[in-house]
Amino acid sequence: MDAPRRFDTISVIFNPNSTGEAPRLAATLRDQLEEGLPGTPDIRLLPTQHAGHAVDLAREAAGTPNALVVSVSGDGGYNEVVNGVMAAGSSDTVCAVMAAGNANDHQRTSSTTRLDRAIIEGQVRRMDLLRITVGDDPEAQAIYAHSYIGFGLTPVVAIDMEKGNKGALKEMVSVVRTFSRFEPFRIDDSDGVRREIDSLVFANIPQMAKYATLSEAQERPDDGMFEVILFPHTAKWRVLLKAVRAATTGLGDQPSVRSYEFTTIDPLPYQLDGEVRSAPAGTTVRVESVPSALHVLG
Known part of the structure; x- marks a missing residue:
């Protein structure tokens, strides 16, 4: 030691x-x-x-x-x-x-x-951070996240869950309430494919909002990777089942990557460790793992 x-x-x-x-x-x-x-x-x-x-x-x-x-x-x-x-x-x-x-x-x-x-x-130990850069300008400001960056349904549900609710039943009620206000969003992926998506989360931790288990992967906080949890747009009842699954049994293993890039079609809000920000339309968004970026205790 x-x-x-x-x-x-x-x-x-x-x-x-x-x-x-x-x-x-x-x-x-x-x-x-x-x-x-x-x-x-x-x-x-x-x-x-x-x-x-x-x-x-x-x-x-x-x-x-x-x-x-x-x-x-x-x-x-x-x-x-x-x-x-x-x-x-x-x-x-x-x-x-x-x-x-x-x-x-x-x-x-x-x-x-x-x-x-x-x-x-x-x-003292080291942990990775997520870094998001919005825009192609070399001077574009990078912002860091310690836990997750989310677009679409899942982060919205997670924040709603944290408004004082406790217990799996109330978590599911929260999912239903938020689901009724939800609309999918579109992006151009880095491979040139246009996608319509219900939820896209980049996670440095396996859980959000106490009960929402995003990934079962045994990721370490210093492995230089993060998990991508993507829900392609589908029928609302299927989206609801996935959201309830996240709040109960979890979503299972998810792919791990070092970076992910896409271009917005419309203005796109996102949650960064629970804080709301927005990316303009027609803008490149790049999310990267910054390995061992932070010294931590606890």
Whole structure:
């Protein structure tokens, strides 16, 4: 086992208005670390002030050598922290997430031990990220995802499921409700084939929204691959059966790739770790695995 990693600064970023008790959890983590890591010179609580602020806070925190940046948040808050750290270009910053808020798929599927214990033990590992680039311009901004990027039905259902529902029966009710509002979308695939699709998800984790099992593949977070879960457009009752299957027994093995590229036909919204964005019509979208891009704990 490697020697425990010790940090010069630990920044704990949280939303003071979180529905998941983030301020209390952040303060508790600070107290645990002050007790378990005596002598750490700088353990800071950094509350966000507005949407997107965590990106700026994380970028600034990652500008300090030998830093740990912790996100006390759901998947969206952690996404901001990851993008802030990546924007800083730091080679030694370590990230971690403590679950707070509604959606905590990444923490739930990837956590190996309680966070305070993981930080004290200091065993850092690497994980892949997903990178999405919208547009052919060499200056087009790349955005990173720690868990998934989704277009169409499945990500919409996943976000709807996270609005407080619990249990497989309520998950299925959520699927039906969202299904009634759903329309397929079209893309030109990189092989020149035009496809009409109900759902397209690029996944770095095997599950979304607690009960939706996307893939049974034994993927590792540092294998340089991600799973592609594609539902071609079909009769609505068939789509519904697939969505219910995802929420109950799972979808089974899915293909793994290193990159995937297509061109939008119409403006196309997508979910990136639960955050809604949009790609313009007639635009190239490229999703890639960035192997071992992030140092993590927990």
